[in-house]
Amino acid sequence: MDGDSQTSTYDVVVIGGGPVGENAADYAIRGSDRTAVIIEHELVGGECSYWACMPSKGLLGPGSALAAAAALPGARERLSDTAPDRTGVLGRRDEITGGRDDSSQVEWARSAGIDVIRGHGRIVGEREVAVDERRIVAREAVVVATGSVASIPPIAGLREARPWTSRDATNLIDVPDRIVVLGGGVVACEAVTWLLDLGVRELTMVVRGNRLLPKNEPFAGEMVADALTARGADIRFGTEFESVERPDVADTGYGRLHGGPARVTLSGGDVVEVDEILVAAGRKPATRELGLSGIGVEESGPLGVDDHMIVPGHPWLYAVGDVNGRVALTHMGKYQARVAGDVIAARAEGRNLDSPRYSAFADHGAVPQVVFTRPEVAAVGVTEEQARADGIDVTVADMDIAVAGTYLLDPDYSGHAKLVIDRARDVVVGATFVGAGTAELVHSATVAVVGEVPVDRLWHAVPSYPTVSEVWLRLLESLR
Structure with missing residues (x-):
């Protein structure tokens, strides 16, 4: 860094201090001897560390462990209760998030040679960012990594009722007795899973479409819906909020009940009275107040980029993670960030960008994701429907997961798997696994999709016995 008290100069200026930034x-x-600074107005470590991935998986873990134990004779007899201990679960969650103390993250940044500035970063010119009265100039690049924020649909009375968003759900302190969840995607399904674990008595899911997890293969959403319904969730498909009334509203902070009971009128006229509302109806890129209009870039919507993560027309400006609208997943944002970082380094050193490492192509059709519901949903690539819409002539391997490894996990194991194969190229373009223990299957499928491994070659990738991964052999056998 150099400059006076009001102006600082770094090689790289990053706005947003989450894992992507x-x-x-x-x-x-x-x-190298290059310098970098992260500008963050909340917590270094970002959404993932304190309000999303990490606390959500912390909340889901105990219920998953107890369900696994309850499935096995010899273990289930030792269980006095299959419901997790609420105090223990929330305490573990707080340990994972460090009580929303980011000092260790700041320490890591500084140990890596990265300075941290607290405040809102605003682009005020080419390679120039303002934080209050301070100006920070970038020699090489400005990187926008501001993530996304929860969307609240424009429904009468909803915003005024101060509903929970994902931040409240992952940082809950009060466990509502009755709750209505708006949405049927990943956030909604995972939140419903841990809310039921923690003892919510009445839980209603309001889903505009006709299935859960609509971006996945249909069987995935069906299996998750069946499991949640069996645990007591009331899922209303083809339904929307019409209006919300909550006379006693209070700004009580993350995870507290935000006032008294609420009355939610649903399409069709039904009224649901609840202690809290959770809105899990999508997210939008956090591009407001970045000063983008001042450099000729649209402020509403995602910040578009090419595969080098560069904003077209602004060779010094990069956007990575949720803010660019490509894929709203932490691991994919970190992937984009690695590409962007490598591109910045290469350009600073005068190297060409011919190598594949300088181009983010995986998020065009090889995105892996795990939904940590019970059962788990693990998928990568495209669904059969997406592949056919893209004009691909596909063949499909589709079957229940029933191998020695699953029987050892649970004598009554229930799971399903599907491969989508490009017939012309004889390569896997999509894979979905649903069932306990399937999260660890998705990386092998990701390698197959990204590497475009011919199916005949996959025959020689022998799964270990007795593991759940033996389903790969059964899927390939079905194609013979």
Whole structure:
């Protein structure tokens, strides 16, 4: 860094201190004498560390462990209760998030040679960012990694009722007795899973479409819906909020009940009275107040980029993670950040960008994701419907998961798997696994999709016995 008290100069300036911004800064300067700074107005570590991935998986883990034990004779007899201990679960969640103390993350950044500035970063010119009265100038690049924020649909009375968003759900302190969840995607399904674990008595899911997890293969949403219904969830498909009334509203903070009971009128006229409302109806890129209009970039909607993660027309400006609208997943944002960091480093050193490492192509059709419901949903690539819409002539391997490894996990194991194969190229373009223990299957499928491994070659990738991964052999056998 150099400059006076009001102006500082770095090689790389990153706006947004989540894991995506951290990776971009780290890769851009690692092993060099270049300098970087992260500008963050909340917590270094970002949404994932304190309000999303990490606390949500912390909340889901105990219920999953108890369900696994309850499935096995010899273990189930030792269980006095299959419901997780509420105090223990929330305590573990707080341990994972560090009580929303980001000091260890700041320490990591500084140990990596990255400075941290607290405040809102605003682009005020080419390679120039303002934080209050301070100006920060970038020699090489400005990287926007501001993520996304929860969307609240424009429904009468909903915003005024101060509904929970995902931040409240992952940081809950009060467990509502009755709750209505708006949405049927990943956030909604995972939240419903842990809310039921923690003892919510009445839980209603309001889903505009006709299935859960609509971006996945249909069987995935069906199996998750069946499991949630069996645990007591009331899922209303083809239904929407019409209006919300909550006379006693209070700004009580994350995870507290935000006032008294609410009355939610649904399409069709039904009224649901609840103690809390959780809105899990999507997210939108956090591009407001970045000053983008001042450099000729649209402020509403995602910040579009090419595969180098560069904003077209602004060769010094990069956007990575949720903010660019490509894929709203932490691991894919970190992938984009690694690409962007490598591109910045290469350009700073005068190297060409011919290598595949400088182009983010995986998020066009090889995106892996795990939904940590019970059962788990693990998928990568395209669904059969998406492949056919893209004009691909596909063949499909589709079957229940029933191998020795699953029987050892649970004598009554229930799971399903599907491969989508491009017939012309004889390569896997999509894979979906649903069932306990399937989260660890998705990386092998990701390698197959990204590597475009011919199906005949996959025959020689022998699964270990007795594991759930033996389903790969059964799927390939079905294609013979």
